[in-house]
Amino acid sequence: MLWESGQHSAAFRLRQLWDALQREIPFRLYCAYPIDVLSEGFEVGAVEAIVCAHSHLLPSSSARKLERAVARAMDDVLGQKNPLTFGYDAVFQSRGNTPIPVGEALIFWLHDHSPVQAQSVLARAREHFQQQI
Numbered sequence: 001m002l003w004e005s006g007q008h009s010a011a012f013r014l015r016q017l018w019d020a021l022q023r024e025i026p027f028r029l030y031c032a033y034p035i036d037v038l039s040e041g042f043e044v045g046a047v048e049a050i051v052c053a054h055s056h057l058l059p060s061s062s063a064r065k066l067e068r069a070v071a072r073a074m075d076d077v078l079g080q081k082n083p084l085t086f087g088y089d090a091v092f093q094s095r096g097n098t099p100i101p102v103g104e105a106l107i108f109w110l111h112d113h114s115p116v117q118a119q120s121v122l123a124r125a126r127e128h129f130q131q132q133i
Helices: 008-024 044-052 063-081 102-113 115-131
Strands: none
Touching: 008 044, 044 102, 063 102, 063 115, 102 115
């Protein structure tokens, strides 16, 4: 609820408190953050912090659809600068120690390596994502 209402710092702090309690009392914690990586309000810094605080990230049911949409948009906008042109490197598939799905990893790569073009690529990715059945 904190994340969904835009209180990302508070959500991250709550996560830290859960982690502290987990060091004292062993238990499994399953989180469900409603994160839309293609939304115009996507905040890569906030998402990266919360992703790195977790041991695993489960892909949504549309993970392959997202991957295809982002890859196609990167090709449209970046052309020869597209990292996929040179072969996908597994290094893109983690943030900290957290393995993440390819589509999300590509979006992080964009923000890290091509921030000026990231918004154009994401706008195209939204179009491609919506066009897929």
